[in-house]
Amino acid sequence: MFRKICEKAKRVEVDWFGGEPLLSFDALCAMNDKFTILAKQSEVEYCHSITTNGYHLSEEVVTYLATTPLSVLTITLDGPPDIHDACRPLKGGGPTFWTILKNIKNAVASGLKVSIRVNTTTRNVDQIPELYTLLAEHGLKNKIEVNVQAVVSSPANPCESHCLSGYDFAHRALAIYKRAAKDGWVVLPPTEKMRALGFCVGEYPNRFITDLNGNLYRCGQMFETGSVGRLGSDGTIHLDTVPNDLWVKKDPLQFSECRDCPMLPICMGGCNMKRYHKPGCDYCLDWKHDLPEFLEVLVLNEENIRSASSH
Numbered sequence: 001m002f003r004k005i006c007e008k009a010k011r012v013e014v015d016w017f018g019g020e021p022l023l024s025f026d027a028l029c030a031m032n033d034k035f036t037i038l039a040k041q042s043e044v045e046y047c048h049s050i051t052t053n054g055y056h057l058s059e060e061v062v063t064y065l066a067t068t069p070l071s072v073l074t075i076t077l078d079g080p081p082d083i084h085d086a087c088r089p090l091k092g093g094g095p096t097f098w099t100i101l102k103n104i105k106n107a108v109a110s111g112l113k114v115s116i117r118v119n120t121t122t123r124n125v126d127q128i129p130e131l132y133t134l135l136a137e138h139g140l141k142n143k144i145e146v147n148v149q150a151v152v153s154s155p156a157n158p159c160e161s162h163c164l165s166g167y168d169f170a171h172r173a174l175a176i177y178k179r180a181a182k183d184g185w186v187v188l189p190p191t192e193k194m195r196a197l198g199f200c201v202g203e204y205p206n207r208f209i210t211d212l213n214g215n216l217y218r219c220g221q222m223f224e225t226g227s228v229g230r231l232g233s234d235g236t237i238h239l240d241t242v243p244n245d246l247w248v249k250k251d252p253l254q255f256s257e258c259r260d261c262p263m264l265p266i267c268m269g270g271c272n273m274k275r276y277h278k279p280g281c282d283y284c285l286d287w288k289h290d291l292p293e294f295l296e297v298l299v300l301n302e303e304n305i306r307s308a309s310s311h
């Protein structure tokens with residue numbers, strides 16, 4: 001598939017995702033090295049990114065990654081040590097937080113771009129400000145990004161009882177961002193990069209997630225239930241038109257509620273997974289529920305971006 005894509009594309013990006021991709025680090029290196037060679041032969045720009053729990057981000061791994069075209073390393077932290085260790089213990093029990101934090105500091109010191117993803121539920125939402133404080137105490141303020149993301153219950157990850165509704169999440173996340181922004185954190189991208197904040201990568205026609213069997217998906221929440229096609233044994237992509245078109249041909253103007261909504265075009269019609277596969281679920285861009293607060297955070301954020309770039 002990679003070779004075939006290189007025949008047509010100018011740029012190819014790969015995101016290593018799991019499970020936990022660093023448990024198969026040798027396989028990741030072998031494929032990444034091969035992709036680098038194939039892209040170079042085809043004069044195609046190549047970069048990759050990794051979403052990892054960060055526990056196996058050893059010095060050896062960081063040293064390798066620093067030699068590769070890595071665009072971003074996304075590491076999941078669910079809160080300060082007690083919360084994170086309760087949510088993400090080792091398989092046999094035991095803490096993980098301090099090992100991950102050491103690995104993050106090492107990755108940042110090696111020049112890798114690190115983004116922390118905080119999967120937010122009712123279990124950890126109150127403790128996220130403590131995580132910002134702790135990261136700042138360890139010298140990481142504005143050297144890493146911190147993204148507060150809502151966990152969505154799905155067939156692949158059923159967890160309805162811990163999920164925050166879109167409305168609750170918007171209020172809580174904005175309060176967290178506002179507090180962090182008042183402490184000088186850059187909490188959001190610059191406004192000029194927000195033209196389509198709700199536009200999901202699942203809507204790019206040429207972007208897929210593949211599982212181990214070559215089934216193709218548009219959303220990580222849709223494994224096993226929402227395939228949009230499959231890879232042939234020769235690397236050809238075979239798409240199922242009906243489910244695939246729901247993602248790539250969505251026009252927000254076809255929805256009456258979107259036509260009059262002030263969040264258009266920033267939102268672009270909301271989350272497809274929720275809109276089409278979770279009837280009754282709130283698919284709107286979260287910030288719609290608290291737009292004045294969102295704008296306040298944006299203003300604080302712009303000041304912090306200016307101040308961070310002047311240092």
Ligand code: SF4
Nearest residue numbers: 258261267269270284
């Ligand atoms: S916020 Fe909701 S109504 Fe507004 S554009 Fe997005 S999906 Fe449509």
